[in-house]
Amino acid sequence: MRKISKIYIHHSVLPRDQSIVEIRKIHLARGFSDVGYHFIIDGKGEILKARPIERIGAHVRGDNLNSVGICICGNFEEQQPFISQLEGLKKLILSLYEKFGKLQIFGHKDYSKASTLCPGRYLYQLLPEIRSNLTKLCE
Numbered sequence: 001m002r003k004i005s006k007i008y009i010h011h012s013v014l015p016r017d018q019s020i021v022e023i024r025k026i027h028l029a030r031g032f033s034d035v036g037y038h039f040i041i042d043g044k045g046e047i048l049k050a051r052p053i054e055r056i057g058a059h060v061r062g063d064n065l066n067s068v069g070i071c072i073c074g075n076f077e078e079q080q081p082f083i084s085q086l087e088g089l090k091k092l093i094l095s096l097y098e099k100f101g102k103l104q105i106f107g108h109k110d111y112s113k114a115s116t117l118c119p120g121r122y123l124y125q126l127l128p129e130i131r132s133n134l135t136k137l138c139e
């Protein structure tokens with residue numbers, strides 16, 4: 001099992017109802033062996049498994065080795081994530097904590113070498129609150 005120490009949050013920049021099928025198409029067209037993310041949270045907040053977590057992802061160029069990639073469907077530069085999507089995200093992160101211990105949570109753009117708006121300003125601005133809620137839940 002590879003060592004996992006952090007989570008990167010992404011947005012799909014696709015309409016919220018487009019999910020794993022469309023993301024897979026785009027990633028295969030980029031030459032990836034499969035979806036680059038490990039999990040996708042669809043427009044209803046359902047957690048979908050994408051790339052097996054034992055495998056290194058393809059979601060943050062330069063920092064995939066010890067990270068898990070979670071993509072939330074929508075464009076959060078332009079719209080707010082749904083409450084159901086945020087609930088799905090928290091549930092997923094808690095299940096990852098159970099498996100791997102507490103992990104650091106980053107937005108894609110937190111990686112210093114990334115030049116991206118991902119996961120979009122409306123989701124990005126919620127990350128501090130998500131982190132502190134999860135910390136409280138784990139105490």
Ligand SMILES: [Zn+2]
Nearest residue numbers: 010011108118
């Ligand atoms: Zn991203």
